[in-house]
Amino acid sequence: MAGLGFACLLLALVVCAYGIGASLYGVRSGRVEFSESGRRSVYALAGVLTVAFVVLEVAFLGNDFAFNTVADTSSRTTPALYRAAAVWSSQEGSLLLWAWLLSLWSSLALFLTRKRMRDVAAYATAILLGFGGFFVALMVFYANPFATTHPVPAEGVGLDPLLRFPTMMIHPPMLYSGYTLCTIPLAFGMGALLARRVDADWIKAIRRFAFAAWLFLGVGIMLGALWSYSELGWGGYWGWDAVENASLMPWLTGTAFLHSLMIQEKRGMLKVWNVSLVLATGTLAIMGTFLVRSGILDSIHAFGGHTLGVPFVCLIAVLIAGSIYLVVSRRAMLRSEHRLDSLLSRESVFIANNLVLVGLCFVIFWGTYFPLISEALTGQEASVGAPWFDRYTVPLALILVLLSGIGPVIAWRRATLANARRNFRVPIACALLALVVLLAAGIDSKPLALVMFCCAAFVFGSIGQEFFRGARARRAMAGESVPLALVALVRRNRRRYGGYIVHIGMAVLFIGVAASSSFQHSSQLSLSPGQSTRVGAFRIRYVRPTATITPRYDAAHTGSTLSLGALLDVTKNGHHVATLDPSEGFYASDEASQGSVGSLLGGQPVSHVAMDVGLTRNVWSAIEPDIKAPRLARIVTDGNSTLPPEEALVAIAYLAREYIKHPPPTQFNFLVSPLVMWIWIGGVIVFTGGLIALWPAPSVVRRRVAARTRARASRGLARA
């Protein structure tokens, strides 16, 4: 099977090389059949890589430890669902996933544009196959997912327990879909510049893909944040970690592009800017992959090795140099057709939004790559922490939220005073009302959070007003009922109202971020059973210790040998609120040197966070049981010296009983965070709005169906 997989990779490499040659020859010589053939080789690449991916997936599901990647990242004790996801937890497997997703999305993009822009699409084909070939070559020469070992190990190492979490299964495919989708606009943008066809056609062709990239990347980022919050024992959702930042940067420039392309569509302006944003987004996506896969910066995500640095640096250098050359050499074609009429117009609000987003991206870029920059400039590696990021990102985020409320209601070209008065009365009233209510409620200790709440209220006011006006107009015209009018409104203008829903979702999300980061209560302390502590308005009491010994199938179905935890009683003003049961899972390791009992617990321990989730606040708890406490440690050492491996579980059972009978003081980590739920609700709203905007407009669908019916009818006539 491994042979088949590797043969697929070699074949893929050949397909890429042929496809690049064919499409370039086709477009240069004007022989359409060659560019057609180039396009088909993308489909072929997708087919070949699908076979390779299936081979690897089958090996993981079937515990074929002859494969190095299977032996390293999976095991018989890893639950089947996580075995399926373990494919992309290794360097090699994630490269295969990248290449495979790239081939699928490229095939879709090229299939949808097969009848249009032949020359642009031919260059795009060559560029996309170039990316595909690059990743396939990495696998063939540096990180072969189909490398095998003899003799075959009896058991694998197992999937890193930290990754045994449902959202972690879909987080990488989502993020990688986002990254690979980012390269499609880049390929078409470069294609348009190469073919010297920089009209609005290519923008229209890739608009949906840019949007899909933005959506997938956003979902990937949100799932990563959710994993961090609910699985890692620190209770945060964002840490300005290098890898998180790497995924946020293309998302920011992508957001900027989705706004500024509207100006190009409507007014023929900002062409240089737009094409630069597209090229930057694609390059940042490749840099993101590079960051994760090279281990060049210190990160909690350092899953990758250090071998892939040089090829990636070369690719990124080529991308940057090529982008700059193309934009500079084609600048004459990219002249604006119009000038900015007024600073008080939707165009200028969009430009301001673009500047803020790109500024945000620059701040994050500088902070993320600062260790490399400072080492190059001063010879001393240094890094900046979260406070530095916050100092710049918080004010920029405030401006951004405010602009997301101004943009939808301000007029194109030139806003008059009368027009501004009519449009901004309601939003400003909403913001002031929020300010008064919040001050009356005594929420004045954190001015920045207060400003954010008012900005969000402004957005709700302005978007709500848009929906109200649209629905009222429809009611007046068609006499529909209010809900029907709203649905019809969104259905008829999916892109516009989907976008508005995204704005609402972002405002909700930022309320959650501001509230949970400004008004969080936290407590880390050691408790014995019966003791209690106060966190915010809540009293948390350590009722009793808990322990489960469920080798292979523990309560969370992650395959831990032993899990030690606690039962906590949460009360507020003497009233029971919730019972929480945080625990920590201990996993087996493959290091025999730890002894028969020690190796059953010697793997990486993982927190199982317990929380009481509410719309207004989350009570979050994690436990760090002291397995090295003298009584427990003695059981392990005694067991190691007396028990053979097959009886070692006896000692684990004894250890669990000892933990319950004589619980040592245990370290707890408690958080009471207001409105955290709003972050996830906001995320869902953004996703919904995004899907609405992405869905094909009904008129297009109808036109296609109508065309098909007509074609069928004419065929029928011809036959008759």
Added chain:
Amino acid sequence: MNPSRKRTVRLVVALSVAVVLASALIYTSFSAASPALTPSQLLRQAQPGRSYQLTGTVVDGSVRREGDVLDFSVADRTGGKAIALAYTGIVPDPFREGREVIVTVEKQGGRFVGERNSLITKCPSKYKTAPPSENQNS
């Protein structure tokens, strides 16, 4: 002022604002950054009251918990002199003796204190490198 002149002025103003903001950003990044040092480097150049990013390996047998404080020592990857430090706050799951960690520290009096919640554990090498295997073929 004619329109093209006005545009030039506008462009110059916008560009100068961008340059000023960017230089502020760059300046603060250098002053706010904490240098990344190994224990042996830190022992040589630590100044009280300045924070450093200490990178090294947790020394075997050095981890001790006293109440809320976690005491442990960090040594260079190649061994040698270790720095003992007192740390409070969240301890990441993968933290163990022998693991590579990054922690922000400050010299207070004669001893090193870890900044609250600054401990980062690099992922265990077990998940990074392939097990020793002969006859690798593809």
